[in-house]
Amino acid sequence: MSPRLSLHLDRRDAVHRPGELITGRVEIVCPESRRGGELVASLDWDVESRGEPYAVRGAPIVLATGLALAAGEPTFVPFEIPAPSGPLTYHGHILTVSWTLRVEAKLGWASRERVEARILLLPWTEEARALTAKSYRTAPARHALVYNPGPLPEAALDKRDEPKTLEHPIVGVALAAASAALLVLRAGAFARILALLLLVGGLSALFAHLRRRTLRERLGPPELSVHPEIARAGEVVTVAVSFKPGRPEVLKELILSLAAQEVVVRPSSEPDEPRHYRHSLHGERRAVDRARLRLPPGRVTVVQEIFRIPPQAPPSFGAPNNELRWEVSATVRTADLVSWKQTQRILVHPPTP
Template identity: 25%
Template sequence: MSNLSPLSIQIKDEKRAYYPGDEITGTVIAKPQADTICRKLTIALNWRTGGMGNVDEGKPQGEITLFSGTLRAGVPQEFPFSLTVPPGPLTYHGNIVYVNWYLHAQADVPWAFDPTVRREFILASPQDPVPLDLGPSYKPPKHPSSNEPTPWWLIILLILAAAVATWFFPCCLFIIIPAVIFWAIPEYRKWLQVKKLGKRVLHIEPQQAYAGESIEVSFQYQATSRVDLEFISAELLGQERVESGSGSNRKTHKHKIFGNEEFLLRDAIVTPGIPGSHRATLWFPKDAAPTFAASNNWVEWSVIFRLKVRGYGVWEETHPVTLWPTPGVEHFKSHRDPDDFDEHEDTDDEDV
């Protein structure tokens, strides 16, 4: 047990929210109950997720050492600090995903538990556009490529492989063959409908936008035979997605935060040899939550492209897009006074 009572953090002129590049100044207060050797007393900034998913946590940023030496019994000591607020990820309070920021102070005490304390603060979208961090797993979206369905020869090959497997393992006859057939039939129907449309080109421009802006989806093709198109559509989908548990108990949870489907074409007969071109505009809501990507928690946006030839199944492609935080727009539920933010002694089971 440490002779150092819980640390505390006081923030000078605390604001309701901070922006990337702001300075947070304050004091770490230590009240030793006995003479205590402190290898080092540090403070840093860090973010941590909460909600339904496994916890993701960023690397400490801007860490500074405030003190190293002996803390005298009964003598409260104050250690001033000043840290620069990083460029994200921004504070986000969603439905199953939370991103919270903390000041994290820790004393390294030999042969005892290291006293630690965290004080929450809000990192908000700046008033002017600046480069922001969207999370450690974020990757810019790639331009849509032709995502051809499984070719017919591969479908037949898998059916033959299943037949051979059941020859050697007859007990699996009523498991392998039905499973392959149930997969092969829709794949074959999908291949047929795309084959009829000939070469196709899907464009999404731009692939990165701000809330309140729009993206344009266009689809070009030149059919090789007569096609009875039931519809062509594009849906802009926003969702929170988390992974919880591990191993065989790992589960995926999703929560839809936005969905808007626009039809590029409905009930049309496509004539072979005549190029077709259709487009639609998809709008992000003005208060849309920005993209966030970590190992177990995501806020993600995508365009789902769907095409249905009458009498066949729906062909579907999903393409990610990036939504950047709109300057000055907040994405957290909390409207508390700064004095209401609690200090936390570190534990591993805190989710929110």
């Protein structure tokens, strides 16, 4: 018979907060006497989603070495492991983040037994903080309260202009040239119809680029800013758009928004499925009143709105092909129906512990 390994957590609900000590004991029952060997634990987290799964194996933690096991007698090894600072346990609509405590008993070159238990890593609450503060021994270290959102995508806080359509001048010129070549070569009726379509598409792309470039030149160009870029749930963020037009301008509308969504990427082996899955978690839009849409020439005009992140908002999370994304955006439309949009991501941390 092989050795029997059991894992017993002190907290039956398996709920732990960042920086707390995860305590319990490992029980080993060996059918025959053995000496030597070791117990090694690790805290691992993984992502399950409609897209690509992802898993992170934590650093190994040696719980005991040189074990002396009596035949048929249980041996208990207590442990204390600090709970990590993130990412937090999350059960969403299209992605799930889970934590697992794994223990492996290495009792010889051919004997390895493993056991595991799921834990819930949840944010701090006022009640949990008050109970923990009464015991210095179990109080979390200050550095452990710094939230870790996981391996976020590169340049997570960069701004980007939208929409990214075929409006580049090279695209317009290329399509127009292709249509002209087809007409010059005196192609058949079908080719001429295709040439006319290419001509319309090319000119549309070229004019769209010119109109948007003209808008950026007319308005300054517009610039979106967010303060702070890293905020906690329940806090406020200020979203502002600055303009510096060369002549008086009156905007038709300016809409500022705060949104959160789950975004996952499907496996590459499924070419017939949509590449991205998205699920909206939060959305708030503000239309700026008309009195603030008049822009005087030659000086910077800043239009801003204040948004409060919901107290129970899920924190930001990132992993390859899986993300819980918070972002703000600004959309400007002029009287001649030219539009401009810019989006910027922000990081949302759990509420203040």
